[in-house]
Amino acid sequence: MSDIRFRHQFVSTVPSQPEERTLYVSLDFDTMIHLCACGCRREVVTPLSPKDWRFIYDGETVSVLPSIGSWALPCRSHYFIKRGRIEWMPQWSDDEIKAGRDADLRRKRPDVRPPENDMKQIITNESAVSQPGLFRRIMDKLGF
Numbered sequence: 578m579s580d581i582r583f584r585h586q587f588v589s590t591v592p593s594q595p596e597e598r599t600l601y602v603s604l605d606f607d608t609m610i611h612l613c614a615c616g617c618r619r620e621v622v623t624p625l626s627p628k629d630w631r632f633i634y635d636g637e638t639v640s641v642l643p644s645i646g647s648w649a650l651p652c653r654s655h656y657f658i659k660r661g662r663i664e665w666m667p668q669w670s671d672d673e674i675k676a677g678r679d680a681d682l683r684r685k686r687p688d689v690r691p692p693e694n695d696m697k698q699i700i701t702n703e704s705a706v707s708q709p710g711l712f713r714r715i716m717d718k719l720g721f
Contacts, residue, residue, distance in 0.1 A: 581663040585639040615654040
C-alpha cells in the first residue's frame with residue numbers, strides 16, 4: 578500500500594462502475610466518491626461542505642481535508658489524499674472513532690461554533706484565491 582496515487586475526475590454523476598484510484602468530484606451534488614484506497618473496492622462517499630470535507634485543486638492534483646476514515650467498512654482504512662497521493666494514517670480504535678464522530682456532531686450543530694484556531698476552518702478555497710501566500714504557508718505547515 579505504498580505510493581498509491583489517485584487521479585481526479587470532475588463529474589456531474591458518478592459512473593455506475595467507478596475505477597480504482599480515481600476520485601470523482603461532483604460539484605453539482607457537493608460530493609466526492611472513490612473506491613477505498615486499500616483496494617477493498619468499497620465505495621467511500623465524502624460530502625463537500627465547510628463542516629465536512631473539502632478539496633483543494635491546484636490545477637493538476639487534488640487534496641482532501643480532513644483525513645478519510647472508512648470506519649463503517651471492514652478494512653477501517655484511514656488516509657489523506659494529498660496532491661493525488663495517499664498518505665496512510667494509523668487506524669483508530671473504537672473509542673477514537675466514537676470520539677471523532679461525537680466531535681463531528683458537535684461541530685455540525687448550528688448553535689455551536691468551532692474553535693477560532695481550528696486550522697480546518699482557515700483552509701478554504703476563498704483564502705486560496707484571495708491570499709495565495711498565506712494559503713501556501715498554511716499548506717506547507719500542514720505538509721501538503
